[in-house]
Amino acid sequence: YGGAPGGPAFPGQAQDPLYGYFAAVGGQDGQIDADELQRCLTQSGIAGAYKPFNLETCRLMISMLDRDMSGTLGFNEFKELWFVVNGWKQHFVTFDSDGSGTVDRQELEKALINMGFRLSPQAVTAITKRYSTHGKITFDDYIACCVKLRALTECFRRRDTTQQGFVNFQYDDFIQCVMSI
């Protein structure tokens, strides 16, 4: 199953439709960066009728799954991303009842609660302020918001060794954790 570098790494990978999109943009190293991810996601049609992702959102997505901190994603990470984003998209579609491609503040709040994020009123205000344009949140911004929240949650959870919902943060760990998102 081997073959040229960047080629299929395991049986069945070549048949995976997602691999087609990935391989089409990826370089020899089998990794894709933010630009390539943007192209890849656009071509896969994951955004459906919605406007696809801007570069900053793609960068965010990479940092969410970029475990080796390389600034790029391998195929498995890409696949994981694809499923996660699809899940969020389904959620968005549920809330975008008028099919406008945007949700409003209340709908965003409901969606976030639905996803299990426990947010204070100030946090919700900050989020909707940041991600809304004229009171509306687009699909791309919604995804960016989900990515950030998920990444922050992972960051916290990894450090919550006693699973009590509390973490003791050292200053530099806090900064590193938060600013790497």
Added chain:
Amino acid sequence: PPQGFPGAGPAPPGGPYPGGPYGGGPPPGPYGQPPPGGPYGPPPPGGNAPPGVDPEAFSWFQTVDADHSGFISVKELKQALVNNNWSSFNDETCLLMINMFDKTRSGRIDVYGFSALLRFIQQWKSLFQQYDRDQSGSISFSELQQAFSQMGYNLSPQFSQLLLARYAQRSPNPSIQLDRFIHICMQLQSLTDAFREKDTALVGNVRLSYEDFLTMVVTRML
């Protein structure tokens, strides 16, 4: 026009001027090529600059305010601000700046906000130039580390590495542009303040609940 400020608008004919980004030929100022008729050009339509506003900032404001709304949006601001490599300032940095100087809470800035923003950027630009020791026009790993150290932050090399992986272009010598540098430093400042607020005993350690953590970060980082 001030020397060495990142140019705005299209690159001058013949490509980047000789002598590097900070010197050499006639670099465009932040206000573009000097308009004909002297440094301040012909009087802008609608009269002179409002009191307290630099005439050049005013004339630049009018150019950037493409729809003549009297306000500059994130999109318009993006057209006005350029890095040393001619890339536009990224959306996040522009958003951060609008939020900082938007007194009207409308998501846009007026001429006073814009004028203050230009002064703010100039200050950061000077700092950036200071830390860009090899005058390459961008900040490398070692230059970033030194910058943090000189600013008084005690952060690991891994942190600088992380920032470069996240924000620099893939290359053998990754480095960051002015817009990212400003963005990073501002976030660092804000998050440090937030941390210090909670660390009343000043031990360098805080205990946070999940909700506190999210609130703290989301209100400071977005």
